[in-house]
Amino acid sequence: MKKIILLGYMGCGKSTIANKLSGMIQIPYIDLDEYIEKKTNLTINQIFENHGEIYFRKLEHTFFVELLNLPEQIIIGLGGGTPCYANNHELLKGDSVTSIYLKASIDTLFNRLVSNKSKRPLIADKSEEEMREFIAKHLFDRSFYYNHAKYKVSVDDKSIEETVNDILNLLA
Numbered sequence: 001m002k003k004i005i006l007l008g009y010m011g012c013g014k015s016t017i018a019n020k021l022s023g024m025i026q027i028p029y030i031d032l033d034e035y036i037e038k039k040t041n042l043t044i045n046q047i048f049e050n051h052g053e054i055y056f057r058k059l060e061h062t063f064f065v066e067l068l069n070l071p072e073q074i075i076i077g078l079g080g081g082t083p084c085y086a087n088n089h090e091l092l093k094g095d096s097v098t099s100i101y102l103k104a105s106i107d108t109l110f111n112r113l114v115s116n117k118s119k120r121p122l123i124a125d126k127s128e129e130e131m132r133e134f135i136a137k138h139l140f141d142r143s144f145y146y147n148h149a150k151y152k153v154s155v156d157d158k159s160i161e162e163t164v165n166d167i168l169n170l171l172a
């Protein structure tokens with residue numbers, strides 16, 4: 001059975017949606033950030049602070065490949081940057097994966113991230129104005145990689161249940 005991969009910008013809902021989907025279809029869910037934290041015994045913030053982003057990107061690639069090589073069917077929630085480094089975007093197309101881009105507008109992302117930034121080192125120190133500008137530019141740069149997903153689901157103005165239903169329809 002194919003692995004289900006959820007990807008998209010920070011705050012689009014990868015972790016939330018993957019968790020809910022997992023409960024509905026009884027397929028275990030692994031969040032790549034949580035997997036990295038468990039394997040290294042460090043938080044994402046500590047990895048960025050103590051070792052830098054490049055080191056994080058290497059770990060992220062290694063553990064993404066490790067998850068893809070697990071024999072069982074799982075849902076994988078990626079980090080927002082995962083498809084954009086180390087040619088990880090090429091791993092979204094293989095026969096053994098169903099990759100889904102959770103596409104959100106700048107407004108949706110801003111509204112969800114504004115009160116949820118402390119555990120996200122790329123935006124933790126930004127003011128609201130800086131953050132909106134950052135998200136706009138960053139999303140533009142990253143869209144190229146996100147668009148390598150096999151499927152795209154728009155999440156704007158949708159409840160968690162509505163997005164999960166859209167995904168279930170894709171998988172049916």
Ligand SMILES: Nc1ncnc2c1ncn2[C@@H]1O[C@H](COP(=O)(O)OP(=O)(O)O)[C@@H](O)[C@H]1O
Pocket residue numbers: 008009010011012013014015016017077080112116155158159160163
């Ligand atoms: N309709 C929705 N779908 C998904 N997340 C939502 C929704 N409405 C609010 N949220 C909130 O937005 C945030 C999304 O964060 P998260 O799931 O961690 O995203 P990601 O893993 O993509 O960074 C969570 O705090 C979640 O509770």
Ligand SMILES: O=C(O)C1=C[C@@H](OP(=O)(O)O)[C@@H](O)[C@H](O)C1
Pocket residue numbers: 008009010011014015033044078079080081082119120121122
């Ligand atoms: O966009 C990014 O580069 C990152 C997104 C984060 O995951 P979420 O998208 O789950 O917040 C986490 O992997 C790290 O802070 C870097």
Ligand SMILES: [Mg+2]
Pocket residue numbers: 014015031033077078079
């Ligand atoms: Mg997440």
